[in-house]
Amino acid sequence: MSEGLENNQELERRLRSALGAVDPGEGFAPRVMARIAAGAADTARPARAGAVASWLAFGLAASVVLASLLAHEWQARRLEQGREARRQLIEALRVTDEKLDLAYRAVNTREGGAPPEHSGV
Amino acid sequence: MSGDEECARGDLLTQALAGERAAFAALVRRHQRSVYSMALRMLSDRHAAEDLAQEVFLQLFRNLSAVSSEAHLGFWLRKVTMHRAIDRLRRAPRLEGAAEELAAAVSEAEPADPLLERRLLALLRELPAAARAVVLLRYQEDLDPVEIARTLRMPLNTVKSHLRRSLAQLRERLDGTADALT
Numbered sequence: 001m002s003e004g005l006e007n008n009q010e011l012e013r014r015l016r017s018a019l020g021a022v023d024p025g026e027g028f029a030p031r032v033m034a035r036i037a038a039g040a041a042d043t044a045r046p047a048r049a050g051a052v053a054s055w056l057a058f059g060l061a062a063s064v065v066l067a068s069l070l071a072h073e074w075q076a077r078r079l080e081q082g083r084e085a086r087r088q089l090i091e092a093l094r095v096t097d098e099k100l101d102l103a104y105r106a107v108n109t110r111e112g113g114a115p116p117e118h119s120g121v
Numbered sequence: 122m123s124g125d126e127e128c129a130r131g132d133l134l135t136q137a138l139a140g141e142r143a144a145f146a147a148l149v150r151r152h153q154r155s156v157y158s159m160a161l162r163m164l165s166d167r168h169a170a171e172d173l174a175q176e177v178f179l180q181l182f183r184n185l186s187a188v189s190s191e192a193h194l195g196f197w198l199r200k201v202t203m204h205r206a207i208d209r210l211r212r213a214p215r216l217e218g219a220a221e222e223l224a225a226a227v228s229e230a231e232p233a234d235p236l237l238e239r240r241l242l243a244l245l246r247e248l249p250a251a252a253r254a255v256v257l258l259r260y261q262e263d264l265d266p267v268e269i270a271r272t273l274r275m276p277l278n279t280v281k282s283h284l285r286r287s288l289a290q291l292r293e294r295l296d297g298t299a300d301a302l303t
Binding site: 028029 | 142145146149150153154155157158161162170171174175178179182234237238241242256257260261263288291292295
């Protein structure tokens with residue numbers, strides 16, 4: 001076997017002969033192109049998912065802002081209603097006080113006497 | 122290579138750079154034998170070689186704008202293939218193919234001495250990854266030591282040393298085989 005390998009040139013010639021090209025087969029290029037296409041689809045998918053995610057985030061943020069505005073409005077309306085009720089109560093008490101005062105005076109005038117010192121009112 | 126052929130190759134690269142998939146597929150077909158052969162002789166496994174070769178072309182597709190000419194493309198493919206193969210062997214050093222894998226790695230051309238060439242390929246697999254890469258680039262890709270040094274980013278003296286030692290080792294082992302047979 002080594003008869004022809006007595007010098008490096010012969011070994012190099014044998015190496016060149018042994019190391020000729022090997023073809024991966026007809027389907028190799030289509031398989032590469034399919035992987036490229038799959039890779040393009042994979043990179044497009046996250047981009048679409050990213051767009052959906054950012055729209056969702058935007059929608060969520062808008063909902064939070066709207067909800068807090070509505071809550072603020074609802075609370076302001078309730079405060080205003082409370083103030084109105086208090087005003088009405090005070091007014092009712094004032095009117096009642098006046099009516100009682102008038103009634104008291106009328107009773108005292110009919111009896112002809114001066115009003116007692118301690119009316120209790 | 123004739124001037125027209127060189128021009129056509131340049132056109133193909135230009136078309137691929139412009140985004141034409143068909144032109145890129147033609148580039149793959151043109152270089153697949155070289156890339157696959159390097160991967161197969163480095164990894165000694167058909168499936169791993171196919172996977173590595175595909176990855177090299179995927180990387181080329183993503184980085185095609187960095188390739189300036191057909192000559193640069195050849196250099197780029199050899200560099201990436203060898204570096205990827207050496208990395209893979211570092212991660213899985215026992216990636217050894219079976220006997221049938223060795224048969225698959227034998228050149229398609231009718232060998233003058235099939236037994237000797239099979240034996241040479243088997244001995245080649247026993248070389249360390251860096252030395253094997255140097256031998257493949259020298260005798261499969263027909264690069265000179267300066268080009269090998271550039272491709273593998275290795276000092277020129279290291280390339281020469283790998284070549285000298287690898288040839289001596291191959292010769293010695295081949296002689297040993299011959300002595301055992303006689």
